[in-house]
Amino acid sequence: MKKLLLVILLISLFVNCKKEKTKVKPIGLITDNGMIVSARKEASEIGVQILKKGGNAFDAMIATDLALAVAYPFAGNIGGGGFMVYRTSNGKTGALDYREKAPLLASRDMYLDDERNVIEGKSTTGALAVGVPGTIAGLFEVHKKFGSLPFKDLIQPAIDLAKKGVVVTQKQEKRLEKYNHFFEDVNNKKVLLSGDFNENDTIKYIHLAKTLERIRDNGKDEFYKGETGQKLVNHLQENGGIITLEDLEKYEAKWRNPIEFDYKDLRIISMTLPSSGGICLAQILKSIEPYNLKEFEHNSTKYIQLITEAERRAYADRSHFLGDIDFVNVPIDSLTDSNYINHRMSDFSFEKATKSADVSHGKISGYESNETTHYSIIDSFGNAVSVTTTLNGAYGSKVFIEELGFFLNNEMDDFSIKPGTPNMFGLIGAEANAIAPEKRMLSSMTPTIVEQNGKLKMVVGSPGGSTIITSVLQNILNVTEFDMGMQESVSEARFHHQWLPDNIKMEPNAFDLKTKQQLKNLGYEIDESTSVVIGKVDAILVLENGQLEGGADPRGDDTAIGF
Ligand SMILES: N[C@@H](CCC(=O)N[C@@H](CS)C(=O)NCC(=O)O)C(=O)O
Numbered sequence: 001m002k003k004l005l006l007v008i009l010l011i012s013l014f015v016n017c018k019k020e021k022t023k024v025k026p027i028g029l030i031t032d033n034g035m036i037v038s039a040r041k042e043a044s045e046i047g048v049q050i051l052k053k054g055g056n057a058f059d060a061m062i063a064t065d066l067a068l069a070v071a072y073p074f075a076g077n078i079g080g081g082g083f084m085v086y087r088t089s090n091g092k093t094g095a096l097d098y099r100e101k102a103p104l105l106a107s108r109d110m111y112l113d114d115e116r117n118v119i120e121g122k123s124t125t126g127a128l129a130v131g132v133p134g135t136i137a138g139l140f141e142v143h144k145k146f147g148s149l150p151f152k153d154l155i156q157p158a159i160d161l162a163k164k165g166v167v168v169t170q171k172q173e174k175r176l177e178k179y180n181h182f183f184e185d186v187n188n189k190k191v192l193l194s195g196d197f198n199e200n201d202t203i204k205y206i207h208l209a210k211t212l213e214r215i216r217d218n219g220k221d222e223f224y225k226g227e228t229g230q231k232l233v234n235h236l237q238e239n240g241g242i243i244t245l246e247d248l249e250k251y252e253a254k255w256r257n258p259i260e261f262d263y264k265d266l267r268i269i270s271m272t273l274p275s276s277g278g279i280c281l282a283q284i285l286k287s288i289e290p291y292n293l294k295e296f297e298h299n300s301t302k303y304i305q306l307i308t309e310a311e312r313r314a315y316a317d318r319s320h321f322l323g324d325i326d327f328v329n330v331p332i333d334s335l336t337d338s339n340y341i342n343h344r345m346s347d348f349s350f351e352k353a354t355k356s357a358d359v360s361h362g363k364i365s366g367y368e369s370n371e372t373t374h375y376s377i378i379d380s381f382g383n384a385v386s387v388t389t390t391l392n393g394a395y396g397s398k399v400f401i402e403e404l405g406f407f408l409n410n411e412m413d414d415f416s417i418k419p420g421t422p423n424m425f426g427l428i429g430a431e432a433n434a435i436a437p438e439k440r441m442l443s444s445m446t447p448t449i450v451e452q453n454g455k456l457k458m459v460v461g462s463p464g465g466s467t468i469i470t471s472v473l474q475n476i477l478n479v480t481e482f483d484m485g486m487q488e489s490v491s492e493a494r495f496h497h498q499w500l501p502d503n504i505k506m507e508p509n510a511f512d513l514k515t516k517q518q519l520k521n522l523g524y525e526i527d528e529s530t531s532v533v534i535g536k537v538d539a540i541l542v543l544e545n546g547q548l549e550g551g552a553d554p555r556g557d558d559t560a561i562g563f
Pocket of ligand 1: 443
């Protein structure tokens, strides 16, 4: 009898274990009309309320952005900047650049000491790390061109949220625990978020609500010329910063032509310079286009190898060629030309890893004379908006102006502060991305829209510094080459290579042991230690029947809401 019980127990254990191993494909929220996927449920909800009121995707973008500035101080902001790529219901595409700028008093070597060594922390923490913020200018620009509801109706939900307060999530508790001691050090006093907050506590953002009310009443000028601007400048200057009122007054968001290119039967629309995102994405996708990826298993050795080698070459070019197009001549057409790219990939072989030390930027025949929270929105009219906005590092420069209620960015670190010295994401830059007054620092933000057969297919983007481009890439491939649904794709394990350092970053314990061993045997170094998160993707997929599927990244508190 005992023996029989043991056998039954073992069989049931085996069956259960087997069951656990069968992967359940996650399916995201599916809705018919409109959808927003963002880093916080409060922000997605506020944006969707605007859509339900009859607002379009651009109205919802403004409301969502401002709601993130309240609900997601880690990266949501009015003290930072970002990029928007859009596609209207009639297929018109465009992009808005509201990236921060270097202040007028900035200079090329401002973060170096007399011996030309980088002064640790100066470009990342404190008032000198701050670039001239672009977010408020960007939102007013979007409203001017596309807004259909009054601006005051779009900002009010964020004001109400700030007054009512935002509930701390478990993930936010952890992040605050990790960073809150910096806030007191950097600001020389305790500020709103210096306290110990626990999950389910409610944080009210009273000063931020007042700032937003002034912006509601006085418009864009409140931030760039008014009381808010004056207080911002005073605070930064008192704390060693160099931003002046003239910097604020001169700031303008800029409409740009997005990078548009074909990959197999897809048309990809992505951000152009000063973001490297679209160009790098084009280079990587064109490098792998000649291969039939469907023949490779997803995340198999060959697949990882091919993507890695394409990424290696694209990031080497990024480091050398790319910078703010208003300041440097960048050969975009040559860099994204298929012949050039095929030539770049001609020394790649599945037999062994290329060494980054042997790869430099490509040789361009001539220069033409032409010159990190993400959210995705689709409205019921068929307009699509893809936005990535950031303070750069976690809570930016950690400078928090208590009386205004918000953090300021540390975007200056995205410049190449000294050629050959890696920035906080390990990216190395060159002359093209050197600091100059009023120049925009190079970004990796890759807000992207994908079309298939002339129809809207996907809206996708991610935060994550240098890993943004490769996260967006993998999600496009997951869906279009491996037939994954949006949530399934977003939840999949990711890897990343950026030329230097010469290793493949992999999400820890997410990849097959055999695959990792095969890659090592081929000469690839694998880094699973420091890469806790590679991107945090929020995306929307238009399904065959026209319904929308949201992909909200489980790595954060990201949430899809729709109707
Ligand atoms: N400044 C960078 C993007 C910076 C970035 O992605 N930062 C991360 C923090 S390390 C972020 O904003 N993460 C927000 C999140 O995880 O939601 C760029 O322009 O390329």
